[in-house]
Amino acid sequence: MMTPEEKLTSLVVKLNKLTSLDQISWEVEDAPRTILRGTDDHIPLFMTSKYKGQRFGLYQHRYQSYDGEHERFYWSERVVLAILDSTDRVLWETSGQSSALFDLFETARNKVSNIDGLIDDLLANDDEH
Amino acid sequence: MGDVVLTSAFPQWVQDLNTGLSLIGFFITLYVLYEVKNIKCAFLARARLPELIKELSKAGSALNASLADWPTKRNEARGQVKIAATLLKSSFGMLPKPEKNELTQIQLKLVDAARTFSNQEYDRVEVAWDIYSDIQSSITSLNQVAKNMKWE
Numbered sequence: 001m002m003t004p005e006e007k008l009t010s011l012v013v014k015l016n017k018l019t020s021l022d023q024i025s026w027e028v029e030d031a032p033r034t035i036l037r038g039t040d041d042h043i044p045l046f047m048t049s050k051y052k053g054q055r056f057g058l059y060q061h062r063y064q065s066y067d068g069e070h071e072r073f074y075w076s077e078r079v080v081l082a083i084l085d086s087t088d089r090v091l092w093e094t095s096g097q098s099s100a101l102f103d104l105f106e107t108a109r110n111k112v113s114n115i116d117g118l119i120d121d122l123l124a125n126d127d128e129h
Numbered sequence: 130m131g132d133v134v135l136t137s138a139f140p141q142w143v144q145d146l147n148t149g150l151s152l153i154g155f156f157i158t159l160y161v162l163y164e165v166k167n168i169k170c171a172f173l174a175r176a177r178l179p180e181l182i183k184e185l186s187k188a189g190s191a192l193n194a195s196l197a198d199w200p201t202k203r204n205e206a207r208g209q210v211k212i213a214a215t216l217l218k219s220s221f222g223m224l225p226k227p228e229k230n231e232l233t234q235i236q237l238k239l240v241d242a243a244r245t246f247s248n249q250e251y252d253r254v255e256v257a258w259d260i261y262s263d264i265q266s267s268i269t270s271l272n273q274v275a276k277n278m279k280w281e
Contacts, residue, residue: 009265012265100265106194107197
């Protein structure tokens with residue numbers, strides 16, 4: 001029987017695979033205000049996708065932590081996978097320091113940016129000259 | 130010439146007690162040696178396991194990048210699978226038996242995959258994704274072991 005952590009890893013890997021195989025696609029959107037309201041946090045990149053009727057949010061989340069020893073604040077960053085409802089409220093989220101989650105974010109970001117196509121296009125222009 | 134008989138200053142029952150206590154001490158010494166070995170392994174695991182998980186995660190991420198360009202990057206992927214198999218094998222000495230048995234199965238699968246990556250079955254990227262999934266599953270298990278160690 002799978003533990004909750006194993007189930008979560010399987011879900012993240014599955015979303016990563018579906019993204020890589022273009023079976024689901026991600027779109028860049030503005031981060032919902034419900035996530036940032038009441039905080040000083042920052043979301044540089046927010047992507048959404050739909051799978052099996054569920055709306056997923058995948059984003060970088062930058063937040064401040066306090067270092068008591070040196071009495072100063074410092075910025076940290078994490079990747080968050082969330083399930084959103086139709087009004088962008090977060091119904092569930094996970095944000096462990098998981099390499100599977102980082103890999104999903106990288107795959108989605110590469111697909112959204114179409115970086116391979118972009119570089120091919122730039123190189124093709126160089127060849128014409 | 131007659132035999133020389135040595136007599137002890139202690140009565141017989143004291144000598145018998147001494148022998149019995151020495152025997153008990155011997156078994157206690159064996160038990161202490163066993164516990165010291167376990168404590169040494171636990172300290173080694175606490176120090177090494179987080180680094181090993183990091184290195185395994187790097188191999189997984191590199192494999193993920195290769196899967197995006199399949200089968201062009203098959204050879205690079207094979208290298209990462211080999212690294213992952215070696216890292217998993219080096220973790221065995223730090224793991225409790227249930228996790229060790231589970232990860233042994235995954236490690237053998239990775240070794241076999243690295244050996245047969247050129248085969249036709251790996252032309253399909255879905256099969257390579259199964260290998261990536263196994264690596265992530267092993268990272269999850271190792272993370273749980275590392276968390277449990279904090280309580281020991």
